[in-house]
Amino acid sequence: MYRHLERRLTERVRDFLRRTYNLDLPKIVIEQPPKVEFGEYALPLAFELAKKLRKAPRKIAEEIVNGIGAIEGFEKLEVAGAGYINARLNRGEVAAALVADQKLKAEIPPGKVLVEHSSINPNKAAHIGHLRNAILGDTFVRLLQFAGRQVDVQNYIDNTGVQVADVIVGFLHLEKKSRAEIEQLTRQPRFDYYCWDLYARVSQWYEQDKQNQRARIETLHAIEQGGNETAAIADLISTAVLRRHLETMDRLDIEYDFLPRESEILHLHFWDAAFQQLKEKGVLFYESQGKNKGCWVMRRAGVAGKSETAKSAKTDAKDAKHDSGKASQEDDLLREIEMRSGVDIRPSSEPAEGIAEEDQKVIVRSNGTVGYVGKDIAYHLWKFGLLGKDFGYCKFYLYPNGHQCWISSTNGEPDHPHFGDVAEIYNVIDARQSEAQNSVVEALRGLGYNEQADHYTHFSYEMVALTPRCAAELGYQLSEEDSARSYIEVSGRKGFGVKADDLIDRLIASAKSEVDARHPQLTDAERATIAIQIAIGALRYFMLKFTKQSVIAFDFKEALSFEGETGPYCQYAVVRATNIFRKGGVDPDTFSRDGARPVSAAEFAKYLEGESGNEIWELWLAAAKTSYVVDQCIATTEPAYLAKHAFQIAQLFNYFYHRHPILTEADEGRKRFLLATAAVVRRELIRALGVMGITVPPVM
RNA sequence: GGGCGCGUAGCUCAAACGGAUAGAGCAUCGGAUUUCUAAUCCGAGGGUUGCAGGUUCGAUUCCUGCCGCGCCUACCA
Incomplete structure (x- = not known):
């Protein structure tokens, strides 16, 4: 929903710029205003255009706002601050469309x-x-x-x-x-x-x-x-x-x-096939001298072009270090044992003189065996069908x-x-x-x-x-140096680490005791199932909430937490929404489809306007963003955005839940509107959690 | 030495292409609902975004140089 409207806005603006200023911007930046009161989209492009057009940003913004005309789905554009253009959606229409849950077609790239x-x-x-x-x-x-x-x-x-x-x-x-x-x-x-x-x-x-x-x-x-x-x-x-x-x-x-x-x-013999190609295309070179004598090597990734032959004192020093290091013993051992040579290692073409020794990556060892990278190259040629x-x-x-x-x-x-x-x-x-x-x-x-x-x-x-x-x-003895670090690397070799099944067991046990205390009326099997869902929700969310480039310093206390920014917090929001419908004797799924239909776009607009409307609209808007966030996660290969998104919906919903008692609402129209809100949010939150592999228990 | 990454509140982390008052959670303290269960909500305190320059209308974000930390840099995988 949200992303379709954004695309529409982008196209209209680009169109207008081309028509009016004869400008073709490669990309039009669209941001999200800090507060919903400002609208749903913000365009800072007037600042960018100020220099090109030699006009004040605010002036340009006004020209765009006044000249662009009506855009379907949008209420209006307006100028804010020093030259921002804020776009306001037609809230009633968006809400009605969201209730209908119509599948908007998106272009899917071909291929697996x-x-x-x-x-x-x-x-x-x-x-x-x-x-x-x-x-x-x-x-x-x-x-x-x-x-x-x-x-x-x-x-x-x-x-x-x-x-x-x-x-x-x-x-x-x-x-x-x-x-x-x-x-x-x-x-x-x-x-x-x-x-x-x-x-x-x-x-x-x-x-x-x-x-x-x-x-x-x-x-x-x-x-x-x-x-x-x-x-x-x-x-x-x-x-x-x-x-x-x-x-x-x-x-x-x-x-x-x-x-x-x-x-x-x-x-x-995947490697043989790959080796053939690599030799023919000159990706691999046979090194006939130095440290890598007898190996097939390729240029180390990230090393640009032909490197100079300036490998003098530095290389010597490195070699010396190698000889005295303890690694050399292992090296000798490796060489000492004659290995089967499964591939042809005789030199065929040019020597590897073009690549400085330190820029060489050994692919085939001098004993004829192929290393991990070589096998990986073959494997990836297979992946692409090559x-x-x-x-x-x-x-x-x-x-x-x-x-x-x-x-x-x-x-x-x-x-x-x-x-x-x-x-x-x-x-x-x-x-x-x-x-x-x-x-x-x-x-x-x-x-x-x-x-x-x-x-x-x-x-x-x-x-x-x-x-x-x-x-x-866990009972490991730490050196003074290690105790001072903020984290210590796991080592399978040393048996140092937390086993996956142990962690899952602990999470389940912890969730189980909580469920046991809260729902004694359920059977043990029911409670066990719920505990597992909660444990998985906690674990999966925990691993997803950090951005990829952040080292996770693992701690049981944090990982076992079910409160605050956690999976169970998000699950709980759904359970609360479900409870409303259960108590109200309404099925949330059918309601979100059919029951809310009678609420017209005009009525939605009425309930979503003004200051109290803003607050609920924020929740609707968040619920509308899931596929937008999914796109972003894929484009940036960053699932953490989705975790943040789910948490944000849950947080806004909890706030809403607290502020607006639904079942006791006297005004029937408003009650319907509030129920529709809960139904749509519930549906979207379940979806977002589902993409993270998190399911929601019936009760918590 | 070279390559990659990181440095944001007491702690753990956010902040999409450079944008409006840098946000969450935890912890601390203080509150809330005899109501759809409190795994909840509200409030408070807490920041010179490692340091110094630069680029520009605008920098946590981009550039340069430092400081600190991590990972990679094996004829290991």
Whole structure:
């Protein structure tokens, strides 16, 4: 509603400027006035035009206001302050249209969208950082769907990486478990918790003796190669952990369509196909000397053009540091063990002389194995349908609601949905990986796929860390330095963090005791269901209320809060609205559709005018903005705006609720109007919350 | 060293393209409804937007330089 009117206003103004001043402005800025009394839209463009037209801003504003004529849906334009143009909507018409809830058609871009999120290493339990990722990703999926887009949801599974190798080392070398014993263990309810602890122990074991890392390299090698006992055990474990992740996320109503695995990227030789293209197009260079001798490298993303050969004293110093550092031991170990070379590493074309050593990003190691970025490039060529290869597909996980989630496989089932080959992609990956993400984009550009590169969005967000207080609460001993920080980074390697299921459990327990106290008359099952809805609402809202670039310093007290700017606050507003209708014996859904129809636009206008009208109008206006806010969230890849929006509606509604008793209203016409207000706000708030994956309980 | 990001009330965070009096929540203090349940509402205090310059009608926002903090910068993923 709101966005359609804004577009109409923009077009009329642009039209007028062209006609009157022969001006064509690329963009016409439209703001929202600080108070509704000023109108619904504000245009500061007279200030901008003042110089061009050599007139006072106020004069220009007056010319526009007087000359533009009537605009459908608008009451009038007026000049304010030093030259603002404020536009006033016809409140009655807007309210009547909102009640009718007519679907206004918006142009939907063609093509499918692919959102990749979660992508948790399948070697340990998911933690709060993964929750932020999944909640952001899932909400973004819902935003796109709300806007009418068709979306594929993918969760990339790195089942052949070091992290999985580490936990396998734990089972085989520390615990000396047999395959049968491990199989037994994977059946226990929270097998991922077991792995969480074991993974931390393995990291300690590596610390104890660097030689222990030999086991890691050997294990990783075996897993990558496949077709052996170690690989089979790794598959067993990573699959079991993956199932646990899906269960955890399903608790939050987060589902996936397809799980592409690294093992298939490897075994179906995706990389070979990508490597071929990258060599042909000169994106990769073979380095024949220096630190990266024997590697295939590409130019590091963000490094412009040909760099000078000025790599003198600085590079030497860096090398020296490397040799004495403890990293060198690991490097030696890596080199020491001969690895299978699955790809042709012999130099074919030009050397990498054009790129200074520090600007090189190694894609293929000197032992012939391909690194993570390389695999990611191949994967992304597949996403855009540019690889010339496809996965095999198998059914993997059937959600209780009947939705089928597929997984990649070397030998797939013949009948499967078509994944990949999309027009746009969004990768929900934390900010620490932005360089790797940029490298993938640069590789696409290097291959000449500029259009695809333009539709590649790294949905970057900051990590979730723990406050020192929270860490202490969890029983971790902190150094003095750490205690002084405002937050401490979570570390899976150290087993330092809050597990997702633990947090969800605590939220549910906390909500349950509250519901138990408030609604003893309900059955335990009913109360449990409500508690879960509240817990999820609290958690999802918590993860969404921060903007992406803000590091969340996690604290139980804040996360467990159900008051103030929280999900339950928003849910509660809906429950209150529902209660009015229940007590009044009116169905809110049918009322918002049919019952309010008798209230004419003229009547709405009457109740929405004047000072007391302003206050209620503010609520209507907020309710009218949902699709506008959704558009903004998509354009900026920032779901936090929606969280703020929902909170604002809830806040305005609570105020309204307090000020205007509805059921006792004596004036029948006014009562109808107030009921219509509650019905529309309720409907829109449910919608907004729904896009965030938050449902509303019947009572709270 | 280089790259990215951040610095706003006691605390945690907002402020779309540069715009009208920088806003919320929490915490503190003081109030409200025998009414559609108080997971609510109202009020109060609390700010030199890290510092210094610059750009302009106008800067929390853009530019430059400092200061402080975080992340990235591995033949890890």
